[in-house]
Amino acid sequence: xxxxxxxxxxxxxxxxxxxxxxxxxxxxxxxxxxxxxxxxxxxxxxxxxxxxxxxxxxxxxxxxxxxxxxxxxxxxxxxxxxxxxxxxxxxxxxxxxxxxxxxxxxxxxxxxxxxxxxxxxxxxxxxxxxxxxxxxxxxxxxxxxxxxxxxxxxxxxxxxxxxxxxx
Amino acid sequence: xxxxxxxxxxxxxxxxxxxxxxxxxxxxxxxxxxxxxxxxxxxxxxxxxxxxxxxxxxxxxxxxxxxxxxxxxxxxxxxxxxxxxxxxxxxxxxxxxxxxxxxxxxxxxxxxxxxxxxxxxxxxxxxxxxxxxxxxxxxxxxxxxxxxxxxxxxxxxxxxxxxxxxxxxxxx
Numbered sequence: 001x002x003x004x005x006x007x008x009x010x011x012x013x014x015x016x017x018x019x020x021x022x023x024x025x026x027x028x029x030x031x032x033x034x035x036x037x038x039x040x041x042x043x044x045x046x047x048x049x050x051x052x053x054x055x056x057x058x059x060x061x062x063x064x065x066x067x068x069x070x071x072x073x074x075x076x077x078x079x080x081x082x083x084x085x086x087x088x089x090x091x092x093x094x095x096x097x098x099x100x101x102x103x104x105x106x107x108x109x110x111x112x113x114x115x116x117x118x119x120x121x122x123x124x125x126x127x128x129x130x131x132x133x134x135x136x137x138x139x140x141x142x143x144x145x146x147x148x149x150x151x152x153x154x155x156x157x158x159x160x161x162x163x164x165x166x167x
Numbered sequence: 168x169x170x171x172x173x174x175x176x177x178x179x180x181x182x183x184x185x186x187x188x189x190x191x192x193x194x195x196x197x198x199x200x201x202x203x204x205x206x207x208x209x210x211x212x213x214x215x216x217x218x219x220x221x222x223x224x225x226x227x228x229x230x231x232x233x234x235x236x237x238x239x240x241x242x243x244x245x246x247x248x249x250x251x252x253x254x255x256x257x258x259x260x261x262x263x264x265x266x267x268x269x270x271x272x273x274x275x276x277x278x279x280x281x282x283x284x285x286x287x288x289x290x291x292x293x294x295x296x297x298x299x300x301x302x303x304x305x306x307x308x309x310x311x312x313x314x315x316x317x318x319x320x321x322x323x324x325x326x327x328x329x330x331x332x333x334x335x336x337x338x339x
Contacts, residue, residue: 025333025334025335025336026210026211026250026333026334027211027331027332027333027334028211028212028213028332029213029255029329029330029331029332030213030214030215030239030329030330030332031215031258031327031328031329031330032215032217032218032235032237032328032329032330033325033326033327033328034218034220034235034304034325034326034328035220035325035326036322036323036324036325036326037223037227037269037306037308037322037323037325038225038226038227038321038322039226039227039228039264039265039308039318039319039320039321039322039323040226040227040228040319040320041319041320042228042316042319077226077228078228078229163314164228164229164230164310166229166230166310167228167230167231167310
């Protein structure tokens with residue numbers, strides 16, 4: 001007879017999922033449609049007034065001046081503070097610029113120089129402001145000074161600039 | 168019968184007994200079940216209620232600012248649940264001509280059970296619960312010190328403005 005010793009072995013096996021894998025944390029998000037922001041523009045346009053006539057600039061004697069109107073239009077999205085400057089200036093002629101139309105008397109503002117300076121208006125402090133999408137009348141004066149010489153022909157450029165006004 | 172034959176027969180019988188006859192040898196096993204109480208996990212979810220703008224211009228220029236307001240519903244369940252709420256900066260499509268031209272800030276009114284850290288613009292949830300969190304997103308288009316027209320006529324897409332709720336380690 002062969003006798004065999006019986007040995008009872010009880011093994012607890014516990015299976016854990018993810019053992020040896022990577023662990024995670026939780027995360028969620030909420031999304032809203034806040035639309036689209038659109039930025040505007042800054043733009044200026046200038047044109048002579050309908051009554052402008054080139055011959056008016058001719059035959060000026062020292063001390064005489066001619067004023068002609070123009071229209072300044074803010075074509076952008078922001079109000080602009082106006083400045084003006086002139087280039088190609090020659091001795092014998094002063095150029096003056098204001099906004100709000102041409103008076104019957106010579107302008108009293110300082111003549112333009114090579115650097116930009118605030119553009120004055122008939123009312124309100126300088127620099128004059130042109131609101132977005134609006135137009136404002138202006139006046140340019142050419143004055144012959146004592147330094148003007150006979151049979152002088154001149155050409156100059158007046159530049160009008162606008163700086164966005166802080167909202 | 169001689170001893171040799173008897174021994175041979177005994178050996179053969181022993182061999183048969185040891186081999187289990189004509190079958191295969193086996194070991195014994197047993198199994199039993201141990202019942203364990205079920206494990207339930209919590210949750211951490213966030214839902215928005217839609218929002219609206221205050222002070223937003225139709226067309227933005229440098230110097231403009233507006234505020235977007237919405238209410239977020241947070242459901243935090245779990246004995247040791249903790250988490251943070253913040254604006255997902257990657258959802259702000261401020262690129263191209265508008266890159267670097269806009270500032271965006273996030274603020275939340277912290278209900279009981281949460282804390283607001285203004286420096287990091289983070290709302291921390293420290294207790295399980297359901298929270299109604301009013302939040303604001305302030306968008307500003309700063310007015311600069313020098314002229315730069317590159318940001319004109321551009322767009323900033325905020326149609327996928329996202330708020331991120333992330334679980335944090337409870338440190339058990």
